Amino acid sequence: MLQFFVKRWFLLSLTSLIVLGIALGVTLPTMVKPIADALNPLVMTAAILFLMSFSLETSRLQAALRTPLPVFLGAVLNIGLAPLLGAALMAPQGLIDFRYGLLVASCVPCTMAAASVWTRKAHGNDAISLLVTLVTNSASIITIPFWLALATAWFPFSRTSDASSLVAEVALLDLRQTTIELVVGVLLPIFLGQIARQPARLSAWAERHKVGISVGAQILILVMVWTAAAKGGFRISETKLAISLGSVLLVWGSVIVVHLTTLYAGLLLCRLLGVSRADRIAVAFAGSQKTLPVGLLISETLSRQAGLSFAVFPMLMYHASQLFLDTIIADKFVADEQSLANEKSKS
Numbered sequence: 001m002l003q004f005f006v007k008r009w010f011l012l013s014l015t016s017l018i019v020l021g022i023a024l025g026v027t028l029p030t031m032v033k034p035i036a037d038a039l040n041p042l043v044m045t046a047a048i049l050f051l052m053s054f055s056l057e058t059s060r061l062q063a064a065l066r067t068p069l070p071v072f073l074g075a076v077l078n079i080g081l082a083p084l085l086g087a088a089l090m091a092p093q094g095l096i097d098f099r100y101g102l103l104v105a106s107c108v109p110c111t112m113a114a115a116s117v118w119t120r121k122a123h124g125n126d127a128i129s130l131l132v133t134l135v136t137n138s139a140s141i142i143t144i145p146f147w148l149a150l151a152t153a154w155f156p157f158s159r160t161s162d163a164s165s166l167v168a169e170v171a172l173l174d175l176r177q178t179t180i181e182l183v184v185g186v187l188l189p190i191f192l193g194q195i196a197r198q199p200a201r202l203s204a205w206a207e208r209h210k211v212g213i214s215v216g217a218q219i220l221i222l223v224m225v226w227t228a229a230a231k232g233g234f235r236i237s238e239t240k241l242a243i244s245l246g247s248v249l250l251v252w253g254s255v256i257v258v259h260l261t262t263l264y265a266g267l268l269l270c271r272l273l274g275v276s277r278a279d280r281i282a283v284a285f286a287g288s289q290k291t292l293p294v295g296l297l298i299s300e301t302l303s304r305q306a307g308l309s310f311a312v313f314p315m316l317m318y319h320a321s322q323l324f325l326d327t328i329i330a331d332k333f334v335a336d337e338q339s340l341a342n343e344k345s346k347s
Contacts, residue, residue, distance in 0.1 A: 010218055011327050017226040018320050025233015036230040041293045044224050046189040048113035048217045049130075053193025055206045055213040056126060061194070064127035070279040073269060074110070074132035077287030079143045082262045083107035087151060089254040095243065098251040100151065100302055101314035106258050107147040108295045108315075109136035114323060115286040117217045122330035123337055124281025130190060132286035137186055137294075144298060185293075225320065228292055232316045235309065243310065255318040259325065263288035281333055285326060292319045 005012065024032045064071065086106025093099040115129040197203045206213065266287040270280040295315035302311040 010222070011324060013222050014225060014320070014323055014327070017222055018229045021226040021229025022233040022236070025230040025235075026237045027233075029234050029237050032230050033234060036227045036234075039223060039227045041224055041227065041296075042185045044220050045113050045185045045293065048117070048220050049133075049186060050189035050193045050196075051213050051217045051220075052113070052116045052120070052126065052130065053190040054197050055210045056130070056193070056197075057207075058194055058197070060125065060127040061130070064125065064131055069273070070125070070128045070270070070275055070283050071131045071135060073266065073273075073275070074128065074283040074286040075135040075139070077262050077266050077269075077283070078110050078132065078136045078290075079107070079139055081265060082258055082288065082290070083143070083147045085258045085261055086254075087147065087154070089257065090151065090154070093251055093254070094247045095251075095310065097302075097308040097310035098247060098314055100148075100308055101299060101311035102251055102254055102258075103147060103151050104144075104295055104298045104302065104311060105255055105290060105315045105318040107144055108290050108298065109133070109140040109143075110286050111289040111291040111319075111322075113217065114221055114326075115282075115289045117214060117221065118285045118289070118326045118330050119282045120214055121327075122281045122285070122333035123278065124285070124333070125276075125278040126282065128279055128282035129286040132282070133186060134190075137291070140294065144294075148298075221323070224292065225323065228296070228316055228319065231296070232313060235312060238309075248313075251314050252317045252321070255314055256321050256325070259288050259290075259318065259322050263326075263329070277337075285330075289322050289326070290315075290318055292316075295319070 025036075083103070083106045086103050090099040090103055093102060110129075110133045115133060116126045119129040120126040197206050263284045266284040267280055270283050275283065292315065295318070296312060299308075299312035299315055302308040
């Protein structure tokens with residue numbers, strides 16, 4: 001039992017914290033809301049990326065810059081294929097909130113922390129995932145308004161008469177907010193992490209404690225997940241809109257399809273192009289994972305401008321699903337690697 005818990009501690013904690021966060025958000029909003037609001041996602045993201053950068057060998061980051069193909073593939077999958085899949089799955093959604101929430105979840109950039117954590121967990125090249133994070137978050141000031149404008153042409157809002165003003169606000173808000181988050185939440189912590197490991201003693205310490213640092217990053221991700229779940233619970237308690245179980249299951253299945261299709265498309269494409277195994281893993285995770293803070297930001301704009309109060313839920317579903325599924329997939333990567341090593345040792 002202890003061995004099972006040690007191996008699956010993250011999945012068990014993830015499931016428990018999602019359920020607990022939603023339950024507390026619904027039943028005790030006034031008590032939990034101040035705590036959730038105090039846990040700043042941008043600060044936690046910066047802390048996670050600092051830890052990941054501090055424990056990453058500088059030579060690996062330099063090597064990733066010299067061979068940009070995996071970074072390019074990860075970025076194209078994340079801001080190209082995933083939004084296209086999300087847009088294709090908008091039509092079956094019975095609730096307009098879920099239609100646009102699904103698109104938002106699909107078109108936001110690569111997660112600012114989890115992709116690197118999971119890439120390392122699966123023994124992949126986390127330098128690639130860090131660079132995909134930088135590229136997709138930088139490009140999102142153009143890509144998010146583009147996909148939203150395209151969607152409003154296909155599926156006009158039923159609760160607002162001025163969809164164009166929403167697109168314009170998202171474009172301006174995304175430009176300002178993404179720039180701040182890119183500098184404070186991504187560029188600065190990665191830069192400081194690399195600076196901090198330059199002294200030989202600190203570099204050696206980071207290498208010795210690499211596993212512990214990764215576990216610390218995962219714990220911070222769990223805190224972010226609980227915060228998001230609690231805020232989702234607040235939304236349920238505040239909103240009177242009726243939602244059928246069928247609609248929830250359909251959109252949840254849709255975000256899983258977008259994530260897994262993009263992930264395995266990345267693996268297949270990299271295999272066809274002869275990309276190394278470590279880089280394939282990075283492309284798969286960074287190409288398919290999506291950032292929660294930016295998704296929440298855009299969802300809040302949809303709620304305020306278009307009255308789509310439940311647009312936030314597909315983003316929460318995507319985020320929770322990617323962490324749960326990718327934990328299993330990362331374990332499978334490691335198991336396959338160990339199996340291959342055992343076969344080689346026997347031969």
